[in-house]
Amino acid sequence: MPRASGLVVLAVLLLAIVAFRTSSSQRADRMLVNEDRARHVVAALHRAARAELDAGRTQPALAALLPAAPGLQPLPDRGDGRSEYARDDVYVYGFARVPVKRDDGSEAPGYVLRAWPLRFGRTGDTEWHLDQDGVLWEGQNELGRSGFERAFPPPFPEPELAEESALWWRRRLPDED
Numbered sequence: 629m630p631r632a633s634g635l636v637v638l639a640v641l642l643l644a645i646v647a648f649r650t651s652s653s654q655r656a657d658r659m660l661v662n663e664d665r666a667r668h669v670v671a672a673l674h675r676a677a678r679a680e681l682d683a684g685r686t687q688p689a690l691a692a693l694l695p696a697a698p699g700l701q702p703l704p705d706r707g708d709g710r711s712e713y714a715r716d717d718v719y720v721y722g723f724a725r726v727p728v729k730r731d732d733g734s735e736a737p738g739y740v741l742r743a744w745p746l747r748f749g750r751t752g753d754t755e756w757h758l759d760q761d762g763v764l765w766e767g768q769n770e771l772g773r774s775g776f777e778r779a780f781p782p783p784f785p786e787p788e789l790a791e792e793s794a795l796w797w798r799r800r801l802p803d804e805d
Contacts (some may be wrong), residue, residue, distance in 0.1 A: 662752045666719040666743045670756045670764070671802045672696045673721065677739050681760065686737045690714060690723040697721075706776065711784060718751035719743050720775055724784035728760065740784045748774035757786050757796065768795035 676696035680688035690712035694700050699716050706713040711724040721743045728738035738760040745752035748769065755767035767786070771779040788794040 659750075659752050662718040662745070663754050666721075666752065666754075667756055667764070667766075667799070668802045669697045669700070669716070669719070669721065670741050670743050670758050673723065673741050674758050674760075674762065674801070675803075677723075677741070677760065678762075681737065687725050688739065693723065711781060715746060718746055720746055722782060722784065726759075726784055740786075742782045742784065742786075744769060744773040744782060746775045748772045748778065755782070757789065758801075759785060762801060764799045764801050765789055765796045766799045770795050 673690075673693050673696060676693040677688045680692060685692075690707075691702060694702060694714060697714075700714040700721065701716070703713040703715060710726075711722055713723070714721045721741065724740045724742075726738050726740055727735040730736055740760075741756070741758045743756040745754075749772070753769055755769045755773060757765040757767060765786070773779040773782060786796065789796050
């Protein structure tokens with residue numbers, strides 16, 4: 629009998645290992661899909677904001693951009709006049725109006741879009757940063773920014789982007805792929 633029970637214990641352990649590995653792989657795949665979806669949402673919001681600026685509207689508002697990204701829910705209680713927020717089931721999106729310095733020293737209206745996981749490690753790991761120039765950055769999210777609880781609000785713009793040692797990588801916008 630001990631030999632048979634040993635085989636049963638071994639079989640149960642092997643099944644548990646396979647189940648754990650399968651679950652981990654599926655979670656990682658879901659997070660990659662969520663991160664790619666967030667990248668597409670940020671790009672859609674950027675195109676809508678560029679259209680607002682190109683149409684002569686000096687300060688686009690997030691509410692005007694939301695039709696470009698169906699499924700986003702505005703979060704009016706989170707903004708501060710300069711920044712506004714929305715979310716879907718997996719990511720939080722921030723939109724901030726920031727001045728941009730022109731070559732002649734004057735300032736023009738600009739914006740920064742940010743996206744980070746609603747639940748770090750469960751809905752995604754990476755952050756996204758995109759400004760009015762259309763430069764998309766993927767961040768490692770070393771702070772574990774998560775929803776509104778951890779490291780909120782993010783800086784607009786991200787000061788580390790200019791540093792050589794920053795954990796941010798330049799990425800292509802989805803329409804450039």
